[in-house]
Amino acid sequence: MKAVHFIDSCSVIFGNTVSSLSTCHSSQDIARSGRFWALLFFILAIVEFSANFLMSFCFGRVSESVIERIRIASYSTLLAQDVEWHHSDGITPATLLSYITTDTNAIAGLTGTIVGTGMSIIISMVAGVILSHIVAWRIAVVLIGCIPILLGAGIMKFRSLATFHRKHAEAYANATGLAVEAVDTIRTIAAYSLEEDAVTTYHEALQAPYSEILRSVLRSNVWFATAYSASSLVYALAYWWGSKNVADGYYSQTRFFIVLPAMLFSAQRCGQLLSMAPDFSKSRISAARILDLLDLRTPYKPPSRQSRQSTGDDLEKDTSDLQDASFPCGAEVRIQDVHFSYPVRPDDSIPRGLDLHIIPGQFCALVGPSGAGKSTIIAMIEKFYAPTSGVVSIDGRDISKLSGTEFRDSISLVQQDNILFEGSIRFNLSLGARPGQIVTDEQLEEACRLADIHETIQSLPEGYDTCIGPNGGHLSEGQKQRLSIARALLRKPRLLLLDESTSALDAQSERSIQDTLDKLRAGITVIAIAHRLYTVERADQIFVIEEGQCTARGTHQQLMRTSETYRTNALRQMLDA
Ligand SMILES: Nc1ncnc2c1ncn2[C@@H]1O[C@H](COP(=O)(O)OP(=O)(O)O)[C@@H](O)[C@H]1O
Ligand SMILES: [Mg+2]
Structure with missing residues (x-):
């Protein structure tokens, strides 16, 4: 941390002190003026202490709170982006993380005491x-x-360093992304002995911009060295020209010794200001990145308890539409002539003119070959992606027209890859609660009994407080799946979306979960992507999905009679599963 110096007062005291030490004065005079100027230095020390303390305190405080706000704003903007944005090109976990870590740290370099120091340098x-x-x-x-x-010299240094930092950051982000991916997928890397390939790829990612960075280092160092040697050059000039002026009788020795530190310290301080250029250049780039991010969209604000209960017109429309009593026994879902293509494959449309109507309280199954678009349909009901054309509506409302995402509060999704978080079972379950819902132990137990996992949890040494490791790694796939189902049931959803969520279960557990769903049927609409005959047989309605279209629909009995595709393809897959 740099500090405030009162250079100008210093140089006046210094100049007078030096000339008062002249052997032309008597020893008493030298001692007296020595005491006087020493006292002035002492007073200056006290003033400097107070000024520095006050400056560091005020600027430090402001800086920390600004940084905290930037972190929260960036993080909430990241989370507010839709799934489509997160899956678009160039968005990797590492680049996203760098916003809230590297970039905010770099901005900290621009705020706080550095700004204070910069200002004091300019003033002095x-x-x-x-x-x-x-x-x-x-x-x-x-x-x-x-x-x-x-x-x-300083400005050139500043410019070349800025370019250098930008290139370095880009190269580093790419390589970090690869490293994070490898660590995340270590089992796969180990199973296929891909360690060496992973290191080679990482090495290549670092090598690519290597020579360019070297050139950049060379350029910036020339200016770096120039800026530093320049202040000594000024010293040389000052002593030569100053002594010449004193010798010619223009100025006294005292004046020379006042001007010398005042100018030279200024020059040095100027160098100091420019030495802060790397911090400024990093901060500038980071600030630009963060501003670009914040420009994306107003950060998502989690709705508070009050806002959920409020009767404001717009809010009511969005928050309560799925909870209102228009469809007391579950949500109604309608998909009308929906087309969609993923941004990376604009020419490949799946779904392709899809029409589905799911009546409140129905248990319906989506069946069909892998890659037919079943998971994409679920993603569209959750509004993770917006259809290219057509309408997805829930309870009669086109979800693309709803401004917020509150409609998701009464929907539960259980995905095939059960994502759980490091922490206790209780913590993981409570994530399924609706925003603002206070979860009681009874509710947790009820959800776990329904998902047939309560007994398993009870048999663990710490019961509901047992930690399940990163991504639930301490549990088996079947247990993770049942826990995910319990988490989904906790919010008592009106619409339950199951994406192959019972695939890791043994037949017995699957039956027990199916029985649970049968019991819940009265108040809930279920859309399940299923591969087990036991599940499909019980569905009120089955949709056969092939190549993004619904090619047949009806109950199991109806389809067995009427649909050749169902009998030959869908059914065979189910029996194989
Ligand atoms: N995030 C994605 N980006 C690009 N294409 C995708 C993505 N997810 C799925 N797809 C493609 O969309 C098609 C439908 O996939 P999906 O809905 O997952 O099928 P299903 O669930 O029926 O097996 C597939 O061809 C798949 O490759
Ligand atoms: Mg799928």
Whole structure:
């Protein structure tokens, strides 16, 4: 941390002290003026202490709160982006993380005490220059000519360092992304002995911009060295020109010793200011990145308890539409002539003119070959992606027209890859609660009994407080799946979406979960992507999905009679499963 110095007062005291030590004075005079100027230095020390303390405190405080706000704003903007954005090109976990870690840290370099120091340097430089002109303008005028040289060198240094940091950051983000991916998928890497390939890829990612970065290092170092040596050049000039002026009788020794530190310290401080250029250049780039991010969309604000209960017109429309009593026994879902293509495959449309109507309280199954678009249909009901054309509506409302995402509060999704978080079972379950819902132990137990996992949890040493490791790694796939189902049931959804969520279960557990769903049927609409005959047989309605279209629909009995595709394809897959 740099500090405030009162250079100009220093130089006045210094100049007078040096000349009072002259052997031309009597020893009493030297001692008396020595005490006087020492006292002035002492008073200056106290003033400097208070000023520095106050500055660090005020700027430090402001800086920390600004950084905290930037972190929260960036993080909430990241989370507010839709799934489509997160899956678009160039968005990797590492680049996203760098927003809230590297970039905010770099901005911290621009705020707080550094701004204070920069301001104090500029003020003392200006004061030093003015003072020097008043005291000995002939010396000052020559020395001031050196300041543009210092600034020029510093600006070039600043520019080349900025380019250097940008290139370095880009190269680093890419390589970090690869490293994070490899660590995340270590089992797969180990199973296929891909360790060496992973290291090679990482190495290549670092190598690509290597030579360019080397050139950048060379350029910036030339300017770096110039900026530093420039202040010594100014010293050389000052001593030569100053002593010449004193010798010619223009100025006294005292004046020379006042101007010398005032100008030279200013020059040094100017160098110091420019030495902060790397911090400024990093901060500038980071600030630009963060501003671009914040420009994406207003950060998502989680609705508070009050806002959920409020009767404001717009809010009511969005928050309560799925909870209102228009469909007391579950949500109604309608998909009308929906087309969609993933951004990476704009020519491949799946779904392709899809029509589905799911009546409140129905248990319906989506069956069909892998890659037919079943998971994509579920993603569209959750509004993870917006259809290219057509309408997805829930309870009669086109979800693309709803402004918020509150409609998701009464929907539960259980995905095939059960994502759980590091922490206790209780913590993981409570994530399924609706925003603002206070979860009681009874509710947790009820959800776990329904998902047939309560007994298993009870048999664990710490019961509901057992930690399940990163991504639930301490549990078996079947247990993770049942826990995910319990988490989904906790919010008592009106629409339950199951994406192959019973695939890891043994036949017995699957039956027990199916029985649970049968019991819940009265108040809930279920859309299940299923591969087990036991599940499909019980569905009120089965949709056969092939190549993004619904090719047949009906109950199991109806389809067995009427649909050749169902009998030959869908059914065979189910029996194989
Ligand atoms: N995030 C994605 N980006 C690009 N294409 C995708 C993505 N997810 C799925 N697809 C493609 O969309 C098609 C439908 O996939 P999906 O809905 O997952 O099928 P299903 O669930 O029926 O097996 C497939 O061809 C798949 O490759
Ligand atoms: Mg799928």
